[in-house]
Amino acid sequence: MDSPNQPARGRAATWAKRLGLVGVLSGAVLLSGCSKEELKIGFMPLDSVGATNHTEAYTHLWVGGWIAALLVGLVTWGLMLFCLIAYRRRKHDRGLPVQMGYNMPIEIFYTIVPIILVVGFFGQTVHTLNQTTEDKTPGEQKIEVVGKQWAWDFNYVTEDAYYAGVQANLDGTEKPGKNAPTLYLPANTNLEIELRSRDVIHSFWVPAFLEKRDMIPGQPNTLHLKALKEGEYMGKCAELCGEFHSEMLFNVKVVSMEEFKAQTKQLRDSGNKGQLGDDLDRTEWHKNPYEEGEK
Ligand SMILES: [Cu+2]
Secondary structure, three states: OOOOOHHHHHHHHHHHHHHHHHHHHHHHHHHOOOOHHHHHOOOOOHHHOOOEOOHHHHHHHHHHHHHHHHHHHHHHHHHHHHHHHHOOOOOOOOOOOOOOOOOHHHHHHHHHHHHHHHHHHHHHHHHHHHHOOOOOOOOOEEEEEEEEOOEEEEEEOOOOEEEEOOOOOOOOOOOOOOOOOEEEEEOOOEEEEEEEEOOOOEEEEEHHHOEEEEEEOOEOEEEEEEEOOOEEEEEEEOOOOOOOHHHOEEEEEEEOHHHHHHHHHHHHHOOOEOOOOHHHOOOOOOOOHHHHHHO
16 A cells, blocks of 8 residues: 655655766766776775785775775765765755654664774774884894984994985975985895984875885984885975975985995995984984983
């Protein structure tokens, strides 16, 4: 038997179909401009694919988070739009629409689903951090990267050589300028990169590595990773650090161990043997005031 609500339900179903079609079509149009590869990694830098032993974990969390968020968004937006259109006020409507109290199954649904989502996100984040920022694999090569206004020094600790960088000069291209310092990293080697600052807060960032660490004066930070893919990358300071912050760029060259040894040998041979110490710091951060007081 037909209920009096039958025509309204029929209209609602038609609207739901139309909205679904519009959603699918607009999604297809939006995504038609991007490559499959870009889509797969959620528009992260393309050169991050396989760049280090951490990039896959980060991309996985990023893409998984977006998929979950989009699914929730689609359901929420869909239901909102559906209600707005299907139950809109019509000409012959008089007075208030039907007033309804709570609906237990829906209340339970929208309490439990968000809890599952939050626990899922939390678990995935902890899992990713354990694989990446908590990576404490001892370094086969220890390298110190020192940020300074507005360039970088590199101490190749294991190889007993150093490189003192000067400020890059932008040349109008996206590349770091001609003078930009170059950090050499051996591929497929456990690296322990200690990050320090000589003056103000800087931040070490190689976009392709999908990792960034603050360099806070007096508080060294360490980055453990393995660069997997030989090639050239770009690095920059990611913390506004003064007038020429935008020129605080550097090149990263991930090379074979032979080439890394050759590069560091060349530094030693040209007189850059040893390390650039704290004595070069402009600030007093490197001195421990308590120790001095005891003297
Ligand atoms: Cu900086």
